[in-house]
Amino acid sequence: MGKGIVKKLTGEYGLFFLVTLLLFSLWEWVIIQGWIASFILPSPSAIWISFMENHQLLLQVHLPATLIEVLIGFGISLFGGLLIGVGMHFSRSLEKVLYPFLVISQTIPLIAISPIFIMWFGYTIWSKVAVTILITFFPIVVSTYDGLKAGGNEYRELLLTMGASRWTIFKMVQVPMALPSLFSGLKMAVVYSVVGATIGEWLGASEGLGYFSRRMSGNLQADAVFAAIFLLSLLGIILFICISLIEKQLLKNNTR
Incomplete structure (x- = not known):
């Protein structure tokens, strides 16, 4: 099974892996030639050496701390975002009240609001979680609301003529048809959650x-900075893939 997955990945993304290898080779060659100072842009080999020197600290201390912040922030955003998205779908008044606040929340620069979270929550995990929620909440709410609003008008009218209740229509038509939109928002949000946690840690953290x-x-x-950056990028990619796999499984079950 593992060989099958590897074969599938190399088949579908072979060109991507080839281009990535060429870019890293070019990057290494440019640094070896001395065209860019290594303290400005370290070579991939130097980044790898730095990662191996710091791997215990990175993987056992700092990565778990960031992952916990990401999962808590994303989990709260997912629960609250679904709740508010569904609520706005059922209540026009609620949508008119909350939607402008959601838009306003995205106009506030994170660099400006993060120190306020630190004032409120101190240097605890919750200041980082708050930044993560702020950056991930909006795409989840909007993708949920837009997906429910746009999905299945023809089926909805048909079921209404057959005497179906609003809850039945919501469960049987609107939720399944909103899933692609919802998962698009989730994939964006889970990547943004890594960004939010990192910004929060930059402004005030001990790990x-x-x-x-x-x-x-x-x-x-x-070189150590780039090692951490590549680890953050890898974390975002893995979380994105996890959401994509869940999406594929749910949509597959939904079409049966």
Whole structure:
């Protein structure tokens, strides 16, 4: 089974892996030639060496701290976003009240609001969770609301003529047809959650990949900074893939 997955990935994304390999090779060659100073842009080999030197600290201390912040923030956003998205779908008044606030929340610069969260919650995990919620809440609510609003008008009218209740229509038609929109929002939100947690750690934390990269940046250790960045990128990719796999399974079951 594992070989089958690897074969499928190399078949579908073979060109991507090839281009990535070429880019990393070019990157390494440029640094070896001395065209860019290594303290500005370290080579991939130097980043790998730095990762191996710090892997226990990164994988056992800082990565779990960032992952916990991401999962808590994303989980709260998922629960609240679904609740508010469904509520706005059923209540026009609620939609008129809450939608402008949702838009306003996205116009506030995170760099400006993060110190306020630190004032409220201190340097605890909740200041980072609050930043994560702020950045992930909006796409979940909007994708849920838009998906429910746009899905299945023809089926809805048909079921209404057959005497179906609004709850029956919601459960049998609108929810299944809203799933693609919802999962589009979830895939964006889960990637943004990594960004939110990292920003929160940059502004005030004692652990986490964002904190580690800020500390290494202050020490002018660019290779360690890039090691943390690549680990953050890998975390976002893995979470994105997890949501995509859940989406594929649910949509497959939904079409049966």
